[in-house]
Amino acid sequence: MGNIFGFSISPSSTVNLDNVDFTLFDRLHELEPDAWKCMSCGSCGATCPAGNFSGMSLRKVLHNLQRGKEKEAVKMLQNCMLCGKCSIVCPRGINTRHLILSICKLYKED
Amino acid sequence: MKDNIVIVGGGIAGMEAARQLLRMGLNPIIVEKSDHLGGHVARWHRLFPDMTPASELVGGLIEATGQANIFLNTEISFMNRLKDSYNIMLSNGVSVIAKVVLITTGFSVFDASKKEEYGYGVYDQVMTNSDLEQWFNNGNDSRIDGTEINAVGFVHCVGSRDEKARNSQCSKVCCITAVKQAIEMKQKFPDAAVYCFYMDLRMFGKKYEDFYISAQRDYGIRFIRGRVSEVSENIDGRVIVKAEDTLAGKPVKVTLDLLVLMSGMVCNRDCSSIAGMISLQTDSDGFFKSRDNISDIICSSREGIYYAGACTGPKTVPETLAEARSAALEIFSYINRA
Numbered sequence: 001m002g003n004i005f006g007f008s009i010s011p012s013s014t015v016n017l018d019n020v021d022f023t024l025f026d027r028l029h030e031l032e033p034d035a036w037k038c039m040s041c042g043s044c045g046a047t048c049p050a051g052n053f054s055g056m057s058l059r060k061v062l063h064n065l066q067r068g069k070e071k072e073a074v075k076m077l078q079n080c081m082l083c084g085k086c087s088i089v090c091p092r093g094i095n096t097r098h099l100i101l102s103i104c105k106l107y108k109e110d
Numbered sequence: 111m112k113d114n115i116v117i118v119g120g121g122i123a124g125m126e127a128a129r130q131l132l133r134m135g136l137n138p139i140i141v142e143k144s145d146h147l148g149g150h151v152a153r154w155h156r157l158f159p160d161m162t163p164a165s166e167l168v169g170g171l172i173e174a175t176g177q178a179n180i181f182l183n184t185e186i187s188f189m190n191r192l193k194d195s196y197n198i199m200l201s202n203g204v205s206v207i208a209k210v211v212l213i214t215t216g217f218s219v220f221d222a223s224k225k226e227e228y229g230y231g232v233y234d235q236v237m238t239n240s241d242l243e244q245w246f247n248n249g250n251d252s253r254i255d256g257t258e259i260n261a262v263g264f265v266h267c268v269g270s271r272d273e274k275a276r277n278s279q280c281s282k283v284c285c286i287t288a289v290k291q292a293i294e295m296k297q298k299f300p301d302a303a304v305y306c307f308y309m310d311l312r313m314f315g316k317k318y319e320d321f322y323i324s325a326q327r328d329y330g331i332r333f334i335r336g337r338v339s340e341v342s343e344n345i346d347g348r349v350i351v352k353a354e355d356t357l358a359g360k361p362v363k364v365t366l367d368l369l370v371l372m373s374g375m376v377c378n379r380d381c382s383s384i385a386g387m388i389s390l391q392t393d394s395d396g397f398f399k400s401r402d403n404i405s406d407i408i409c410s411s412r413e414g415i416y417y418a419g420a421c422t423g424p425k426t427v428p429e430t431l432a433e434a435r436s437a438a439l440e441i442f443s444y445i446n447r448a
Contacts, residue, residue: 012361013360013361014360014361014362014363015355015358015360015361015362015363016362016363016364017303017305017362017363017364018363018364018365022303026330029330033327033328034327036326036327036330037323037326037327038326039311039326039333040335040357059357063357063358064358066332067355067358067360067362092323
């Protein structure tokens with residue numbers, strides 16, 4: 001139940017981009033050039049029927065991948081039902097369903 | 111005898127206005143403080159969003175204004191209002207009686223060393239947008255030539271939208287200039303990671319948004335929403351940049367080989383001295399105050415005094431040229447009316 005007395009140090013939450021391995025994300029970019037087009041408007045997360053219950057948001061998934069947080073991204077993607085509502089609202093016209101399937105293929109292999 | 115029209119400033123606004131006035135058969139006199147025509151644009155390499163060489167524009171304007179009287183290395187030492195004209199004394203001793211004065215003094219680039227936390231002039235690998243543009247022009251800069259470039263960062267809004275730096279205005283062109291320069295750096299160093307640290311991206315102009323999408327999609331420029339808070343140097347002379355990734359709500363840190371600061375447009379130092387000579391008004395941002403910001407942007411509160419270009423606030427190149435043309439037309443009808 002945490003510390004009753006004294007201090008504890010929590011690990012730094014800083015994302016150090018020097019240590020992020022972009023190999024997989026670069027491969028995703030080759031497969032899905034649109035993966036980089038996201039401008040983080042949040043339309044996908046707002047319309048996502050799973051979002052209200054699970055916190056699922058494609059914006060966050062892409063953002064996490066770009067910052068090297070692959071585990072978090074893949075875990076979040078498990079809530080996706082592939083309904084495709086996000087592709088209807090995306091102002092940049094990203095084929096989100098296709099993108100999600102590509103992410104699943106690439107990141108689940110290992 | 112033809113009436114004299116004195117144009118203060120030989121940048122693109124002054125030259126475009128002179129070109130139009132010559133076409134109308136009038137007599138423009140360009141007074142330029144520096145030793146060259148073309149102002150800031152003459153030192154630029156390529157212009158967004160079509161990557162037009164700046165030299166094409168400036169060269170064309172210099173050719174078209176060959177018939178005008180041009181004084182280089184000359185300043186206005188003194189100007190006062192006569193009954194229906196202006197008496198102007200130039201620093202080279204020439205005195206002119208002018209019916210019309212067109213002010214095209216433009217802007218100054220914000221001095222990036224004032225933002226000490228970014229380390230311009232302190233750390234070797236920090237440069238400004240103008241420095242980078244000069245490197246594109248002459249390929250000669252020790253910050254780039256002697257270094258292996260694997261990671262480059264661009265900091266938006268340096269000295270713009272910054273009340274502490276006493277410039278609350280947006281400089282308008284830096285967002286799109288950063289995108290342009292990021293693409294150019296990616297073309298020169300295809301394997302390098304290129305980051306842009308921004309607060310907002312203001313892609314307001316024609317084809318700007320396409321340019322931004324292309325930077326993301328085709329060039330893989332990494333945009334991070336968050337203002338750089340501090341820059342430091344590591345033992346290898348590379349720079350460590352800290353910001354908050356405000357989309358994730360987490361601090362972010364990255365080591366770069368080169369950091370480019372997008373210095374904004376601030377009012378020209380000459381604004382206040384010229385305004386003082388003939389009691390023109392300046393705005394709270396230090397730029398000249400137009401008679402009306404919507405319908406009369408090129409008119410001053412004084413008869414016979416006109417403005418064009420960035421002397422009334424940050425402007426893009428096409429906006430500046432359009433204002434110069436409309437000022438020329440306004441001057442033409444003023445002279446014919448009087």
